């Protein structure tokens with residue numbers, strides 16, 4: 001019953017931040033549910049190992065190196081994923097980091113450091129990813145190019 005409910009056969013999932021931590025756990029769960037998984041992060045060696053591990057579980061897995069705060073890299077990555085998998089069905093927008101200092105110790109400088117980009121990229125990259133997830137290959141980009 002649960003297996004039927006969670007059946008993701010023939011679905012394609014993108015997981016950002018898939019080279020370590022929670023991203024790897026999401027990737028395992030989606031692979032077990034039958035989804036094809038596109039792993040996205042910056043560290044290629046780590047991604048390669050995650051791909052090997054999931055492939056051994058029987059998954060159809062590819063990895064893509066991209067910094068999700070850099071829109072050109074996100075675009076290139078989406079393009080490659082669509083080329084390899086076609087329609088994208090699921091986005092796990094997980095890439096990021098947590099700062100450990102207490103909130104009252106945060107100042108504007110630290111906010112304008114890489115944190116800002118990481119806080120913002122769920123919006124920017126989700127936007128690009130989600131448009132593609134919804135419209136699939138028919139989307140020709142905001143300026144009409146593809």
Ligand SMILES: NC(=O)c1ccc[n+]([C@@H]2O[C@H](COP(=O)([O-])OP(=O)(O)OC[C@H]3O[C@@H](n4cnc5c(N)ncnc54)[C@H](OP(=O)(O)O)[C@@H]3O)[C@@H](O)[C@H]2O)c1
Pocket residue numbers: 016017018019020021022023040041042043044046066067068069094095096097098
């Ligand atoms: N663990 C927790 O208790 C917890 C609690 C609340 C929220 N979260 C959030 O959950 C997410 C995952 O946390 P985690 O504990 O699994 O952290 P983690 O082990 O440090 O993993 C972070 C992942 O994000 C990737 N990443 C970071 N910046 C990136 C960038 N600019 N472009 C592409 N990939 C990037 C890292 O890969 P590369 O370095 O290879 O790029 C890595 O795969 C984070 O967004 C975190 O803020 C975690």
